[in-house]
Amino acid sequence: MDDTLTIAGRSFRSRLFLGTAGYPNRRVLLDALAAGGTQFATVSIRRISLDGDAESLVDVLTGRVELLPNTAGCTTARDAVLTARLAREALGTEWVKLEVIGDRDLLYPDVEQLLRATEELVADGFVVLPYCNDDPVTCRKLADAGAAAVMPLGAPIGSGLGIVNPHAIAAICARSPVPVVLDAGIGTASDAARAMELGCAAVLLNTAVAGAHDPVRMAAAMRDAVTAGRAARLAGRIPLRTGAEPSSPQLGLIGS
Amino acid sequence: MSDPAPITVNGRPQPVPPGATVAGVAAGHGLEAGRRGVAVALNGRVVPARLWAETPVAPGDTLELVHALQGG
Numbered sequence: 001m002d003d004t005l006t007i008a009g010r011s012f013r014s015r016l017f018l019g020t021a022g023y024p025n026r027r028v029l030l031d032a033l034a035a036g037g038t039q040f041a042t043v044s045i046r047r048i049s050l051d052g053d054a055e056s057l058v059d060v061l062t063g064r065v066e067l068l069p070n071t072a073g074c075t076t077a078r079d080a081v082l083t084a085r086l087a088r089e090a091l092g093t094e095w096v097k098l099e100v101i102g103d104r105d106l107l108y109p110d111v112e113q114l115l116r117a118t119e120e121l122v123a124d125g126f127v128v129l130p131y132c133n134d135d136p137v138t139c140r141k142l143a144d145a146g147a148a149a150v151m152p153l154g155a156p157i158g159s160g161l162g163i164v165n166p167h168a169i170a171a172i173c174a175r176s177p178v179p180v181v182l183d184a185g186i187g188t189a190s191d192a193a194r195a196m197e198l199g200c201a202a203v204l205l206n207t208a209v210a211g212a213h214d215p216v217r218m219a220a221a222m223r224d225a226v227t228a229g230r231a232a233r234l235a236g237r238i239p240l241r242t243g244a245e246p247s248s249p250q251l252g253l254i255g256s
Numbered sequence: 257m258s259d260p261a262p263i264t265v266n267g268r269p270q271p272v273p274p275g276a277t278v279a280g281v282a283a284g285h286g287l288e289a290g291r292r293g294v295a296v297a298l299n300g301r302v303v304p305a306r307l308w309a310e311t312p313v314a315p316g317d318t319l320e321l322v323h324a325l326q327g328g
Contacts, residue, residue, distance in 0.1 A: 044327025058293030
């Protein structure tokens with residue numbers, strides 16, 4: 001069955017996007033990306049170390065996955081826009097995971113700056129995927145500003161709390177004119193399946209895999225969870241009931 | 257002779273000789289133009305790799321030399 005994800009006219013077989021940070025080593029990272037079946041992996045853009053350079057991550061990943069640069073750590077639209085432009089120059093891609101952080105402890109997005117940066121980057125020809133709050137109004141405004149997808153958080157980045165407000169995520173999915181990618185908060189496979197069941201088009205996660213005891217096995221679990229969650233969503237779940245509804249026939253009981 | 261006036265590279269002051277270019281400063285930090293995964297901004301504007309050799313750097317300028325790293 002063909003069930004391809006399309007964002008900004010580009011097709012993806014895999015609905016699992018993975019981050020590349022925090023793995024025990026490069027070998028485990030590459031094996032996890034392969035086990036997850038991911039086609040799209042995020043990278044950050046940082047100042048080079050003036051004291052010497054390490055082996056290029058880009059060289060290692062090229063040919064294995066497509067790279068999605070992020071603007072992680074930026075706190076103003078201005079810095080995020082420049083980082084996106086540097087990423088475009090460095091990697092030859094107009095795609096950007098736009099992050100503009102408004103709280104250093106919670107890593108919550110700064111909605112005002114995020115909207116401003118989205119507008120500016122869309123006008124400059126970027127395909128903008130903003131990391132945003134789990135707020136249907138914010139998501140709507142980002143889509144109206146030209147975001148190619150919206151990426152609401154399930155819970156704070158790296159928290160592993162899962163999806164703390166599933167009703168908000170469901171409401172976003174029900175209303176969004178662009179694909180919804182659950183980004184941040186995933187802790188384990190059931191969280192990823194839940195995101196897909198709620199109607200998300202894809203899941204982006206990093207720490208849940210990189211920080212697992214066995215990252216490669218967890219990447220495979222996430223792949224299966226995303227596939228299962230997507231299938232369940234398409235299959236259409238039964239309505240919730242507060243009472244029991246017998247499965248077996250009620251006629252022909254012995255002793256009746 | 258006084259020391260050449262400084263520029264700022266990735267937040268640190270650094271002397272710059274007369275006639276310096278983006279390519280020269282980048283090369284001093286091990287970056288050659290056209291390498292995938294690296295980029296330079298001069299005073300807040302990206303300098304495409306093909307223009308590094310002909311873009312002058314003058315005292316007071318601010319350069320950002322960046323590359324792609326692991327990220328989430």
